[in-house]
Amino acid sequence: MTTSDTASDYASFTPLGRLRCIGRLAAATLRAYDLKVRSLRLYAFDTNPLYQVVTEALSTTTGERFMLRLAYPGWRTLEDLRAEAAWLEALAADTDIGAPCVIRATNGEPVLPASGCGVPQALYPTPWYATLMTWVEGRSLAHYLTPANLERMGELFARLHLHGKAWVPPQDFTTKRFEAFLSRGEPNVLFEDRTLAAFREEDRRAFTSARGWVEREYAALDRNDLRVIHCDLWHENIKLDHGRLRPFDFEDTIWGYRLHDIAMSMLDLLETVGGDRYVELFAAFRCGYERLLDWPRGNLEVLQIGRMLWKANWTARFLPENLDALSQQYGEIFRNFESTGTLRLPGQLL
Numbered sequence: 115m116t117t118s119d120t121a122s123d124y125a126s127f128t129p130l131g132r133l134r135c136i137g138r139l140a141a142a143t144l145r146a147y148d149l150k151v152r153s154l155r156l157y158a159f160d161t162n163p164l165y166q167v168v169t170e171a172l173s174t175t176t177g178e179r180f181m182l183r184l185a186y187p188g189w190r191t192l193e194d195l196r197a198e199a200a201w202l203e204a205l206a207a208d209t210d211i212g213a214p215c216v217i218r219a220t221n222g223e224p225v226l227p228a229s230g231c232g233v234p235q236a237l238y239p240t241p242w243y244a245t246l247m248t249w250v251e252g253r254s255l256a257h258y259l260t261p262a263n264l265e266r267m268g269e270l271f272a273r274l275h276l277h278g279k280a281w282v283p284p285q286d287f288t289t290k291r292f293e294a295f296l297s298r299g300e301p302n303v304l305f306e307d308r309t310l311a312a313f314r315e316e317d318r319r320a321f322t323s324a325r326g327w328v329e330r331e332y333a334a335l336d337r338n339d340l341r342v343i344h345c346d347l348w349h350e351n352i353k354l355d356h357g358r359l360r361p362f363d364f365e366d367t368i369w370g371y372r373l374h375d376i377a378m379s380m381l382d383l384l385e386t387v388g389g390d391r392y393v394e395l396f397a398a399f400r401c402g403y404e405r406l407l408d409w410p411r412g413n414l415e416v417l418q419i420g421r422m423l424w425k426a427n428w429t430a431r432f433l434p435e436n437l438d439a440l441s442q443q444y445g446e447i448f449r450n451f452e453s454t455g456t457l458r459l460p461g462q463l464l
Contacts, residue, residue, distance in 0.1 A: 179249035199224035252355030268402025278342035317445030377417035
C-alpha cells in the first residue's frame, strides 16, 4: 500500500467513523484486564482519547471508575509511557500525593500495545498504546486559580521534585533529557532555512537571538539538579479534590530540571490569567514551593521563551498556515524581552 493510498483511505473515514473505530479498540483492550465493565464512554479527546470506565458494583452501588487512555500513534513511544507508569507506581508506593494509580493487565504489563480490533490499518497504521489508571476525583484547578491554591500548587511541585530526585528508576527507564527547547527527537523545522526565509527580517533576527538565549541558559543549569519531572504539570492537569490538589497526565515524564518544569507551568498560567493576576499568583506559587524546597537557580523567563520556540516549531510542523502570524507575535515578544528583560505577552507590551 502506498502513502497516497493510505492518505486516501484515511480521508474516506468521517470523524465519527474514526471515533467509532477507536471506541471498538478501547472496548477490545479492556478484555486484557481483570474487570467486569459496566460502561465505557469517551470522556475527552485532547491529543489522546480518554475513556471513562465504570465497573460492576462489588461492595458499593456505584461500582468503580477508571480512566483508559489510548496514546495517539506516534505521539509518545512505548518507552515514554512505561516511564510514566514506573513513576506513577513509585509515587503510589512512596507518597500520598494522589496521582492516578496504574492498573496492570492480566499479563502483568502496565502499558499494552493495541492494534486491529476493528481499526483499519489505513486509518492508523502504527499501534496505539493503552494505559488504564484509577479515576482522579475533583474538578480542574483551572476553575479555582486563587493565591491559596497556587500556594498548594507550589507545594505539590516541590513534593514531586523531591521524589523525582530521591527515586531510583528501574534500569529500563527512559534516558531522554529535556535540556534544550527540543528534547524528544522532534525535527527542528522552525530553524530550517526555508522556514526562516518566510519570516520578516526583524522577526528572523529575534527568533535567532531567542534560540541563543535558550541554548545558553540550558547549558548553564546545574547538572546536579537533573531529576525525573512531570514536564507538563499546568493547572489543566491538576484537579482540586476537597482542598487537595491531585496531579495527573504524566505521559511526558522525563529527566529534566526543576526550573524547566516550573517555567512551562508558569507560562501556561501567564497566558491564562494575564500579567496583573500572574504577578500575585506566581508569588503565591513560589511561596508554597519554598516552604519545602529552595528555588532553583536560573532565568525562568528564558526557559519560558524556550517553550514558545517549541510551540512555534510545532506550528511549523503541523499548522504552517498559522506560522506567519505567530512569528510576528513572538518576534515582538522576543524583541521586547531583549530590551526590557521582562517577558510580556500581547496586550502587555509597552
